[in-house]
Amino acid sequence: DEVSLLVVVVDVNPIWWGQQAQREPEFTLSKCLDSVMVMGNSHLVMNRTNKLAIIASHCQESHFLYPSKHWKAGDAAGDDAVSSSRDGKYEVLAVTNDQISEEVRNLMARNIHRVSKELEAGQEMKSRILVIKAAEDCALQYMNFMNVIFAAQKNSIVIDACVLATDSGLLQQACDITGGLYLKIPQKSALAQYLLWVFLPDANQRSQLVLPPPVHVDYRAACFCHRNLIEIGYVCSVCLSIFCNFSPICTTCETAFKIPLPQMVKPKKKKLKPAT
């Protein structure tokens, strides 16, 4: 019997949510978590063997809201899940911090551990991760993020993204590589509807539904010298850093390169016809 695991990662960056409460008082963090709980419960109701995990992502740490660390027995679905995640929410919000950088991928790394651990129990499990993102990207975490994406692709874990405010190139790449859905929500107050319509169905049911079209992902690389997006570049064979112009020394690994000289073409000697 197939087990389907849904892991929901909610971004609870307090700065963004605090500013959001001032911008639009109708849509606050509690409403967002309400919609997430609606979706979580619906997922559990869809099939008896479905499993759920909810993680809140904060600036400096991430916290498993459900299932909680102190539960050693099996899952208890339904209303217990609702109340425990509500408790977790208040704990997390009590911590304040000043940084604006958003770090979702670290806890995605944790999910993948958790998911793979369940897989090792011998059951067939199809899992997916849904990320609900509020604040902007933090470019410093590119490498860790890509590592997580490749690990997810290797273990056939689908990553979906539901973006509340600004577009995120990293999440677009993650969804494209793992085969998930990326959606930027036009109206935040209708979050529950979007979650239930787009993100609730399984991967194999999605082919039969009419869903938002795939987004154009920009896979061009940025050169190390100017940070411009380039279409043709030079790649150092040692450290794989990208440059837009040829330079004799690689700035990252300090290797000296050979400068390719134009090849000498020997002029062909024409045979003189003997004068008749």
Place this chain on the structure above:
Amino acid sequence: MDEEPERTKRWEGGYERTWEVLKEDESGSLKATVEDILFKDKRKRVFENYGQVRLGMMRHLFVVIDTSRTMEDQDLKPNRLTSTLKLMEYFVDEYFDQNPISQIGIIITKNKRAEKLTDLAGNPQKHISALKKAVDTTCAGEPSLYNSLNLAMHTLKHMPGHTSREVLVIFSSLTTCDPSNIYDLIKTLKGLKIRVSVIGLSAEVRVCTILTRETGGTYHVILDETHFRELLTFHVKPPPASSSSECSLIRMGFPQHAIASVSDQDSKPSFSMSHLDNSSGPGLTLGGYYCPQCRAKYTELPVECKVCGLTLVSAPHLARSFHHLFPMDAFQEMPLEEFEGERFCEACQGELKDKSVFICSVCSSAFCVECDLFIHDTLHCCPSCIHSQMVPSTWLTD
């Protein structure tokens, strides 16, 4: 005979009383020692770390598969050939996963001749379908090591200097039939900096030992199918680059993916250049990758443009190789009794039940055995470290 550091053989006293490794416990069962040995094997692979050595990232590898009479032997189930081809499919998948910008070619040898099954290419599908079809070939005659190495060398010597040129021979027979002196060929291979490694299926053959030693490769003989798989996995990782390989800047293109739908008026269906050779692939497609230099269309990356010769890759392909350049340190092992702190694995939130706990040296968080394996094999970053880590922002795509 020349002076060479040979491994000690059985008659020289190299192996003595190998049964003493296994010890029984009070009830007479071997379970504890077997588990211990398996546990150590699991951990051994994690620690094969070369340190700060330059690696050959762009690899051109030829795999030579021996399809001589000895491959019909049934010591690997169902016979050696089927088992080898199945493991080769696994190898090709893993190879392209770890080295996305590299290429593989397959050569088979039988009846004293060698022929190319597939040419050097960067697309795994072609190789896998060729391997699947090769299961029906008859195994006959004797292999020819000279001919197969010669064939590989003719293609590899034209490859650019910054790539690593390798040959992996899967050799099952104990004999080889060569048209001329193989030691001369070994000298030529050494001059061309081609590294040859051999995996033997029967026993150790002296000419293979000399071949691998001279060219700088490795030689192993398999014990059973699991060991065979482990040896193949060992060849998936990029080897240290030889000191004389040139480092150069390779010109590459990063094409955009054009997604067009039928409703878009300007989009017209067109042929992809990669399907010109075979008629079985899909013909006309709407979207694809356009080469930035000559605008030829391709359906998948990485590929070398047939029109203008530019290598086309996408940024995630290069990002896949990064964990080779920045390898993770191994975690410290500590017995469970000595460990103070909550008995929960930081990664999977499960209880710590194994006999030892693994501690990350940077952030001092504890992990269980399976999470440790997973972190080092697949994830390549510690989940607790990246909470506070400030990685230099060298790779920014938007």
